[in-house]
Structure formats: structure tokens, C-alpha cells
Amino acid sequence: MTVSTPRPTIGWAGTGRMGYAMVSRLLHAGHDVTVYNRTRSKCEPLGELGATIVDSAAELADRDVVFTMVSASKDFAEVALGEQGILRQPAKPRILVDCSTVSRDVSAQVRREAEHVGTALLVAPVSGNAKVVKAGRLSMVASGPREVFDEAQPLLTTIAASVTYAGQDDLARLVKLAHNIFLGVVTQSMAEITVLAERGGVSRAAFLEFLNGSVLGSVFTRYKTPAFVNLDFTPTFTPELLRKDFDLGLAAARELGVPMPVAALTHHIVQQSLGRGHHDTDFAVLLSEAARSAGLTLEPEDADVSDGLSASS
Template sequence: MSGTSKEQLHIGWIGTGRMGYAMAGRLLKAGYTVSVYNRTRAKAEPLADLGAKIVNSPRDLAHCDVTFSMVSGPADLKQVVSGAEGVLSDPDHAPKIHVDCSSVSAEGSADVRKDLAARGADMIAAPVSGNAKVVEAGMLSIVASGPEQAFKTVEPLLDALGEGVSYVGDGELARMVKICHNILLGVVTQSLAEITVLAEKGGVKRHAFLDFINKSVMGSVFTRYKTPAFVNLDWKPTFTPALLKKDLDLGLAAGRDLGVPQPLTAMTRELVQAMIGHGYEDIDFGALLELEAKAAGLDLKSENMTVSDGLKK
């Protein structure tokens, strides 16, 4: 595909949930030719307004030069790549490179990588950091691993999805990086919930406290874009407790295998499990704030304020 232009390159995209939809949209807006599959076709159809061709199965993407997937787990990844109607189910055609942006285990990823290799295709593991709003703001970050030449081929596509990609080596190394990232996500969110409740119970308004944190050396892209949810108790899901628990479990399993103690991770995992047990399911994991407030005897109220999420460039 060396020297192939945007107009000549045909991309296949699998999975248009909150993240996948936004990411496929960025490729379309960047001028790429994209065919899209989603199990629930209606969720993909609005992308046709941006120029996407909506197809009926992953098999219909076998003619594409590069295919992407953004699915919920290893079983889904296996199905859309290697299943009866998967990308590899066409005996005569297969993509040259498959890029998976999902959060799956290294073992599940390696299994699909072998299936692709058997058909002469490379795989790039490219899990991402951010949510749909981050994608739309062009601030998505990506970590990638796989054959270096294949990475160099798809690097312009990954760059089009956000503000940069970090290549960390061959095989499944990107999966380890993403697991470590999501452990930090959970631990930082729990810590932010604890100190926010502590400050409010001590008499400080949430918006004022978080404004200070965001302007301090401890502020980050994450604390800034989580601030509106914390201030206004808006738990529209970007990443659910169940998905966070899955990644914490993967991290703890990796720690056991590698002999790395993770007491903070283990404690956070149990708090997320308690959150799920209290009925926090189809909701954003930031609602850890509410669980912390209940434990502290604090009755949280929305502050009904417009505060910046820090995503506008």
C-alpha cells in the first residue's frame, strides 16, 4: 500500500458504538473511503450521510485494504474477524492489515493475530484512551503494537483518529499498556471522588474545588473533562463500571502472572464491584463519586453549572 492515496485506500470499519461511531466519522471527514458494519445496522446508518457505505456483514469488508474493529470483547473480536461471516470468511480475499482498537486481553488478541497471519494479513493492536467527546475534539490517544512495517503503513490512519499514536513494539505489548492505563483510570477516579467528597463535606463547592485541581500541577485532560460530570452529576455513560471492572480484573491477573503486587488496584476493583452491586450499571463509572458520598453520609446535589470540559481547542 506504499504510495496509496486517501482516495485509493479502501477502509473497512467494524463496530459503531459510542467510540467506533465517532472514530469512523473522523476517517470519513479526513477524506478516506470507508465501508462500515455494525451488528445493529441502524446505529451505523447515519454515517452514510458522511459518505460511508453500510454493509451487511464483516465478510463484505474482505476486499478492503485495511480493516478496523472497535468491539466490546475478545469473543466479539474473534467473531467479526474469524467467524462464519467474519472478515476472513471470504476464501478469495482478505485485508492486508487489520487494526483492532478494542480493549481485549493479550490472549484473545494473539488468537486473532494467528488467524490473520494464516491468511497473510498483519494485525496491529491499537487500543485507545478517551471517550466519544475526546474523539470529536481530536484529542484521542492511541497505543499500538504489531509488525513495525504494518504500523508504519497505518500510522497516517491512526494519526487521523486523534492527536497521536505511540508505537511500543511487536505482538501484544499495546494490550499491556492499555490495561495499565485503565488501572490508572480507575484508581485516579476513585481518588478524585474521595477528595471531592472530602472538600465538599468540609464546605467547599465542587465546582470551586475542581477548578483549583484543574489549574494545579495535579490537573490533567482527564480531570478537566470529568469535571462537568462531577459538578452536575451527569452520568451519561462513556465507560461503564462493568467495562472498568473487566479491565481491572485483566490487570490483576497480569499482576499475579508477573509477580507485581497491586493493592490499590485490588481495592479499587472491589469498590467498582460494590458500585455494580448497588445497581450502577448502564451509567458512567464516574458515579463512583455518588458511592463515595453515600459512604460519607453526604447528600449530593447537582450544582447545575456550565463548566468547561477542557476539550475545546
């Protein structure tokens, strides 16, 4: 399978926080991108960067490569298979790249329809958030036909600094679910130990400075340090989205017969945070929940701490 032009025309459905940032990288690289978002106002600023804005997913179908970046399984099914769906139009893209985290059943349904109409589905979920995308630090894992991955790889590497091929079909989705379960477990552990240190009289800034300089420090612990220190829970990834990934990941674990007791407990804690009203906030709010359980009232430290990221083009 080959794309018809050296610089393929690109369609993009879904320009929330992540989709917007990812499209911006393609536009800055000079690609021809047509974008659709259910709430048009969220994608209109991309027009100033050179994007063509359309009012339905159907209007993306004649692009060479179409990306989707949506919130839930039902949204992916609607964008791909609904009445105005990309795969229901007379013209079809050669390649459909889904960067969402959706259920295996919906993905399989879309894959069957895509194969039926002659479109190749490449699954390509990502690790990071909008700021990570802007900094040029996004990671992506992809699965599907190897020749399709090879064809799409120049576009994928424009969006993400690290692109890994995981194999056929939906294997990339399992990789992403395993990753996000680990994300939740690490965040909960980071919250608990930070509360332990503060309860003993150590400032969060000092404790996390030590942690980040040790062998246990990581890009992620550095990135979450300002949120933990200054209690800035502006959403980058919400507890609700994290719970969705735990739901899907633990379902996969049950199907594959893999016990995950630590993940199951973290899932319960994430659900508890939602029960306490933490919906439209960052999942770093798990720190506040850990402090609450310890009877500790947190205050912003107003410290000048780095998130470890530097923007790049």
C-alpha cells in the first residue's frame, strides 16, 4: 500500500487538548491538514496556523491519511462508522490512524469495516499531554500492518519524539493500557510518600528535589513536581480518563489471567477521588486525597520548581 503523494493530505478528527497540540506539530512542519472537532470553536484557532476546518467527519474521508484522537470508544465508533463517519463515505482514506484509547471490541469493529472498504487501520496511542507534545517529548506506540506503519512513520515521528512498533492488530492498545495503569500506580505511590515526608516535617519541594535527583527520579516525577509542590491541578489528564483506562486495563488483565492487586487498589482510590467530586481536575489531585486520608491539610508552597521540560519545535 502506498500513499498517493510524497506529502500526503491529512485529515484530523478530535482537537481537544492533545489533538490540538498534535495537529499543531504537523502544521508547523508544513503539512496540509484538514481538521474536524465536534465543538468547532476548539479547532478554529488552528485555522490561523494553516489548517482547513470542516463541519463533519465525513469531509475528512477524501484525505490520504486520517488521524482520530477522541475521548471514548463510542466517539471513535461514531467518527469512523456513524452516518457522517469517515468509513461511510464514497471516498475513503488509504490509512486511518487512531491515537485514542478505546476498547478492543470497538477497535475490532472499526478494523473489520476498514478492511472491508480498503482502508488500513493503524492503532497509535500516545503517552504524554499537550505540554509534552509542545516540548517535543511525546511517545507513541503503534500496531497494524508493518508496511502501513512504515508508510505512516514520517508523520508519526513529526508528532512524537519516540515511536515504537509493537506488532499487528491492537497490540499497541494493550501497551498503552499497561502504561496508564503504571501511570496511576506511580502517581498514587508518589502521593503517599510525599505526604509521609511532609507529615514528618519535610517540605514537598525539598523531598521531590531529592527524589528527582535520585535513581528513582524520572521525566514523569519531575513533570509532576510543580503540581505537587504548588497544588496546581489544572487538568492535563483527569481522574475520569484515568479510571477509564484502569477499567479497560483491568478487564484485559482478567481476560488474560494476570493478577494485578496493586493496580486494583489504585483503581479503587481513583474511583474514590471521583466520588469526592474530582472530575474536571488533574489526576495529581491524588496527592490531596492521600493527605486527606492522613489528616493533613496541604497548602501551596509557592516554590519555583522546574517541570523538567523545555519547549522545542
